[in-house]
Amino acid sequence: MIELVKISLLYDFYGELLTEKQKKVLDLYYNQDLSLGEIAEELSITRQAVYDNIKRSEKLLNHYEKKLGLVEKFLNQKKKILEIKDKIMEHKNRNISFEEESLKKFLNSIEDVLNDLLID
């Protein structure tokens, strides 16, 4: 995964555990795409302080993910949900009446994925 997407997901999950200032700096850097110098000016702190702040926040977010692994769980879950959606899409596209047996198989396969989701 590219770094920006990864940080963005980590921020979505664990951002609320950062301080207001840490959230502000990360937002300016990653979402508003400001440079370190621009953030320094905006917040009246040194460029080095901005850099340290970002590195510290990233370290914290990675620490939470290492402990809780919720982003990884979320991505696995999303994959499974898309898997069911694909199955459904495929069947809809065939546009033919279902045989009783094949429908049962189809529903069972969806249930299997749902059960996986419940266990995770």
Added chain:
Amino acid sequence: MIELVKISLLYDFYGELLTEKQKKVLDLYYNQDLSLGEIAEELSITRQAVYDNIKRSEKLLNHYEKKLGLVEKFLNQKKKILEIKDKIMEHKNRNISFEEESLKKFLNSIEDVLNDLLID
């Protein structure tokens, strides 16, 4: 939700953010069902220290939930997944061939719930 189930879920989600000692005490108290006195003896600390430790851990777990709300999200998600399973079960129990139109409706309704899951 009864307190024990709630604490147990909070522990599942955020337990890894507690210290080893906090985890140990919560485990003895909630999973092994030991009394405060028994835990005090086992860990060679006072009964009051055990009590304080448990209260502090519970406060921390609730703090994380208040900030991140992952248990609530998880419960909502579980509800939606069970909703799809119910739909499937109901259709399987009818044990009749599907009309093309009703099958489409059925698959669409499953897709709706899946899309809800992806957005949450």
